[in-house]
Each structure stands twice: as structure tokens, then as C-alpha cells.
Amino acid sequence: MTARGKDFVEELPGRHEEGWYAALIAKAELADYSPVRGCMVIRPYGFALWENMQALLDKRFKATGHRNAYFPIFVPESLLLREAEHVEGFSPQVAWVTEAGGEKLDERLAIRPTSEAIIGTMYSKWVQSWRDLPILINQWANVVRWEKRTMPFLRTTEFLWQEGHTAHRAADEAQEETMRMLEVYRDFVETELALPVIKGRKSEAEKFPGADATYTIEALMPGGRALQSGTSHFLGQNFARAFDISFQDLDGERRLAWTTSWGLSTRVIGATILEHGDDGGLVLPPRVAPVQVAILPIWGGKGADRGAVRDAAERLQRELSNTTRVEVDWSEEKQIGWKHNEWTLRGVPIRLELGPRDIASEQAILVRRDDPNIGRPEKRAVPWTSLAGTIGRTLEDAQSGLFKRALAAREAQTRISNTLDEFTQIMDGPRGFIRAHWCGAAVCEARIKEKTGATIRCLPLDEPAEEGTCIVDGRSSYARALFARAY
Ligand SMILES: [Zn+2]
Structure with missing residues (x-):
């Protein structure tokens, strides 16, 4: 290894050291800090990653009958105020425009923290008859939520996401849609990002403001903290009532629609970095x-x-290039050791010398x-004639290998606890997921x-029924909830 190459690796803190995440994002040129506090610049390499994710997710949305549209970034205050729980939940994080074109505005405009209000207003116009339903629309957009503490990709004041908004004639259709999109998220995150997740329902305290129920997919990161990776909300008739999304039904009666919304953001880039990255x-x-x-x-020579x-x-x-995204490092001045370090840092699945x-x-010479064994990876000579096939198989194998590794890590970091003392010890030590009985009371x-910094990540959908007692007050519980400290 060349002297320069050695320096290069030494600049990155170890995987479990403080500063690894931030240094990696900077050095791999995924993102950079901006002059606006809490807002990041997504650099071309990071954006290319997002574009690949977008394409794979968008394909799934289209396959489940959705179409893309775009709604304004500004939400008039009067619209945001219509759903009380919704505005209460979001108001601490809303950024407002009060002045524009050199004049003070008559009504201030929120920069969207999410788009239920503006989209609900439009659906109210578009939905008149049962024939107008369902409406199945997604938008790719940016949103702003004023954050006090930020971390690139994981929590930023402005971030990119998609938000699906649907309106239905019947409750069961909307419920089905909510669960369908949760499954789309699970499939996307597990298949494409190799991130194992647990599907579940949020507690009342953790649900989306204004929703009847929020469903989530939760991943566990190597430091033992959970990362919410996508959410799907059954909004009941709350937003339909607030924004008057109503229709004339088959029997001539006027009825309120049932709505859903679901979102997944650039946070999953952060999850992908944290989960699979190494020294x-x-x-x-x-x-x-x-x-x-x-x-x-x-x-x-x-x-x-x-x-x-x-x-x-x-x-x-x-x-x-017919079958893979391939790039040649044409630089002539860099030593091979330096090149290896650079492409290692950037996480490219296969290097060919x-x-x-x-x-x-x-x-x-193929290196995975x-x-x-990062420092001394296995080197395998592959004849040109069989290179395309070998690469195809190797990429598949690497993809499934990453998932298996992450799943094994999660299993090793998932514990059962039956007392609050034991629970506290785990959260002060290795953290991870804890499955524990909870009676359902918000006070517990x-x-x-x-006491522990842990929240209910979800009530897992596939959690077996099991009688037990709440670890706080000893009242009856019928299934374990999933707890963790979260990003
Ligand atoms: Zn309790």
C-alpha cells in the first residue's frame, strides 16, 4: 500500500467511532453542509443513489395503480388550521412565509411540512360522485420541518420524499390501500436496500397527527438504535371531514370519503449507509x-x-455496460492502492483490476x-469470456448476503425483557430492540x-398473541410491543 493510500484510510474514523458517519458522507461526496442551518446539499453521488431508489419505488407505485402529480409548496394558514390534531402536531415545526414581493401577506403561507391540507382541498373539488373514486396519486417533493438537531439524511430541515394521497369510497378499501403501501415499502426496503424491517402499527402517542392509525416499517441500525423507514396512514374520515371530500353515492346519499397517506424519504439513504457501511x-x-x-x-511501469x-x-x-452500471477509473497519476481505497470508500460492489x-x-482480477476482510480481500481471476455472467451472479450474491448479514445482526440485537429494571439495563448497555409487554396505557x-429513552417503535403485525403483564404497572397485556431508542 502506498503512503498516500494509507493516509487516505486513516482519515476515516472506525465504524464504531464517533464521527464515522459524518466523515464518510463528506469523503464519499454524498452530501455537504449548506449555508442554511440544518439543510444539506445532496451531491451528485448521493443524488444518483436517490434516483436509483426513486426509480425502483416509482415502478412499484405505478404497478399498484398510482399516478404522479405535483401540488404547491405553500399551504395557506387557513387550510392548515382545518384539521385540529394535524395542525397541533405540526405547528412547532412549520416555517412560514409572511412577506413576499416586498409586501406583507394578508395570510401567511406555510412551507409544506406534509401535503394533506393542500391535496385534501383539491380532492374536495375533484370528488363529486362515487365514480370519481378512488383517487390514487403520489407526489415526489421536498418538505420542510424545522429541526433543532440535524444529521445528514437522517434528520434535516428540508428533505426529499414521496407522499402518496388516496381517497376511497369505503373504509375497507382505504384500509386495504394503507396495508398495500406498507407492504410496498417493506418489499422495496428489504429487496433493494437489503434492510430487514419489522412491520407494525404505531401507538396512539406515536401516530401521525390527524390519522386514525399509522403503520410503519422499523429497521435496527448497528449502534442498536431503530430507524423508522417508511409510514402508511389510515386517515379515516378526519381529513375528508376537514376538507369536505364528499361524494354522491350509488343510493343518492352524500357521503364522506376515506383517505390514506404514505411517505418514504431520503432518510433511507442514511439507513443504508449506517446499516451496511464498515471501516x-x-x-x-x-x-x-x-x-x-x-x-x-x-x-x-x-x-x-x-x-x-x-x-x-x-x-x-x-x-x-449492457447489463451493469460500470465505470472506468481512467486516472493515470493515482497508484492502484489509492484507487482501491477510493472505490472501497465509495462502496462500489465490484472492482476489476x-x-x-x-x-x-x-x-x-475481481474484488468484492x-x-x-477489507484490508486483504479475496482476489479472483476471471476470464473475460465469463466475466458478464460472473458479475451478474456476484452482484446478486452480494445483495442477498448484505440482507442476511443485517438480519442476523438484528436478531442478535433483539431481546425479550420482562421487568423495567432489566429493560433499563439493556437500554443503558447494548440497546437494540426489546420485546416487552405493555398494557396499552399512554402513561406507562x-x-x-x-426512564430509558426508548419509545414504542411499533406493535408488530406478526407478533404472536401472548398473555403477560405490563412491565410498568403489571396490568394485563396480550402481546409484546417493540421498543428501541430511535434516530
Ligand atoms: Zn401499563
Whole structure:
């Protein structure tokens, strides 16, 4: 390893050291801090990751009958005030526009923290008859929620997301939609991001302001903290009543619609970084990696035939680009050790070395990013003729390997606790998920949060019924809730 290469790795703190996450985001050029406090700039490499995620999610939305639209970023105050619980929940985080065009506005405008109010207002116009239902719309947008403490991707004042908003004729249809989209999120996050999640319902205290019920997918990060990765809300008729989304039904009666909303944000980029990253930097799941294969030419010493290396690299790039996202590192001044470190840092799933000797034997040296031995990964010579097939299989294998590794880590970090003392010890120590009995009372939930910092992440949908007693007050409980400290 070259001196320069060594320095390069040493600059990144170890995976479990303070500062690893922030340093990695900066060095891998995913994002940068902006002049606006709490707002980040998503740099091209980070945005390419988001674009890949968007494409895979958007395909799923379209396949389940949704269409994209766009609504304004400004929400007049009078609209936001219409749903009382909703405005109460969001008002501490709303940024307001009070002046524009050199004049004070008659009515201040909220910069959307979410779009139920503006979209509900439009649905009220569009829905007149049962024939107008369902409405199945998604929007890709930015939202603003004023945050006191921020962390790139995980919690920022402005962030990117998608928000689906649907209106239905009947309650069971809206409930079905809520669960369908929760499953879309689970499938997306587990299949494409290799992040195992637990599906469940939020407690009353943790649900979306204005919803009848909120469902969530919860992931567990290596530091033992949970990360809410997507939510789907059954809004009942609360927003339909507030915004008058009503229709004439088959029997001539005027009825209120049933609505849902669901969202997933750039937070999942943070989850992907945290879950799979290691001492060397990012480890990106192949399905969303902006670059899946990096070809690293080794130019050889003085008098070596650089032209032959160049031709071979071009040829391989051309062949592989039909099936994979491939890039050649054409730089000539960097040593191979330095190049390895750089592509390791950027989390590219496969690196292919190509030097004069490899060209003579028509092969390339394949190195996997998910090899746990970062400093000395296994190097495998692959003949050019079988390269495309080998790469395809290796990418699949890396994708499923990351998921299995994350799942095993989560299982190892999931504990059962039957007393509040034991619960507290776990939260002061290794943290992780705790499955514990809870009677359903908000006061017990608040007591646990105050004493341990843990919240109910969800009431898991597949949690088996089990009689027990609440760890706070000993009252009856019929299933365990899932607790953790959260990001
Ligand atoms: Zn209790």
C-alpha cells in the first residue's frame, strides 16, 4: 500500500467511532453542509443513489395503480388550521412565509411540512360522485420541518420524499390501500436496500397527527438504535371531514370519503449507509449502487503498453455496460492502492483490476466490496469470456448476503425483557430492540420513555398473541410491543 493510500484510510474514523458517519458522507461526496442551518446539499453521488431508489419505488407505485402529480409548496394558514390534531402536531415545526414581493401577506403561507391540507382541498373539488373514486396519486417533493438537531439524511430541515394521497369510497378499501403501501415499502426496503424491517402499527402517542392509525416499517441500525423507514396512514374520515371530500353515492346519499397517506424519504439513504457501511467506508447494495462495477486499469511501469490496457478496459466497459452500471477509473497519476481505497470508500460492489499481465492471459482480477476482510480481500481471476455472467451472479450474491448479514445482526440485537429494571439495563448497555409487554396505557409508555429513552417503535403485525403483564404497572397485556431508542 502506498503512503498516500494509507493516509487516505486513516482519515476515516472506525465504524464504531464517533464521527464515522459524518466523515464518510463528506469523503464519499454524498452530501455537504449548506449555508442554511440544518439543510444539506445532496451531491451528485448521493443524488444518483436517490434516483436509483426513486426509480425502483416509482415502478412499484405505478404497478399498484398510482399516478404522479405535483401540488404547491405553500399551504395557506387557513387550510392548515382545518384539521385540529394535524395542525397541533405540526405547528412547532412549520416555517412560514409572511412577506413576499416586498409586501406583507394578508395570510401567511406555510412551507409544506406534509401535503394533506393542500391535496385534501383539491380532492374536495375533484370528488363529486362515487365514480370519481378512488383517487390514487403520489407526489415526489421536498418538505420542510424545522429541526433543532440535524444529521445528514437522517434528520434535516428540508428533505426529499414521496407522499402518496388516496381517497376511497369505503373504509375497507382505504384500509386495504394503507396495508398495500406498507407492504410496498417493506418489499422495496428489504429487496433493494437489503434492510430487514419489522412491520407494525404505531401507538396512539406515536401516530401521525390527524390519522386514525399509522403503520410503519422499523429497521435496527448497528449502534442498536431503530430507524423508522417508511409510514402508511389510515386517515379515516378526519381529513375528508376537514376538507369536505364528499361524494354522491350509488343510493343518492352524500357521503364522506376515506383517505390514506404514505411517505418514504431520503432518510433511507442514511439507513443504508449506517446499516451496511464498515471501516473502509460505504458498502452499497448492488441494486441501488450508482456504480456497480469499477474497472481499475493498472498501467504498469515505464515502457509498458498502456494502449493495450486502455483498449481492454474500454472493451470490458462496453461489454458490461449492457447489463451493469460500470465505470472506468481512467486516472493515470493515482497508484492502484489509492484507487482501491477510493472505490472501497465509495462502496462500489465490484472492482476489476486490469494490468498488462491480465491482458496477456485475457482475464481480470475481481474484488468484492462486501468481503469482510477489507484490508486483504479475496482476489479472483476471471476470464473475460465469463466475466458478464460472473458479475451478474456476484452482484446478486452480494445483495442477498448484505440482507442476511443485517438480519442476523438484528436478531442478535433483539431481546425479550420482562421487568423495567432489566429493560433499563439493556437500554443503558447494548440497546437494540426489546420485546416487552405493555398494557396499552399512554402513561406507562411515557414512563418507559422517560426512564430509558426508548419509545414504542411499533406493535408488530406478526407478533404472536401472548398473555403477560405490563412491565410498568403489571396490568394485563396480550402481546409484546417493540421498543428501541430511535434516530
Ligand atoms: Zn401499563
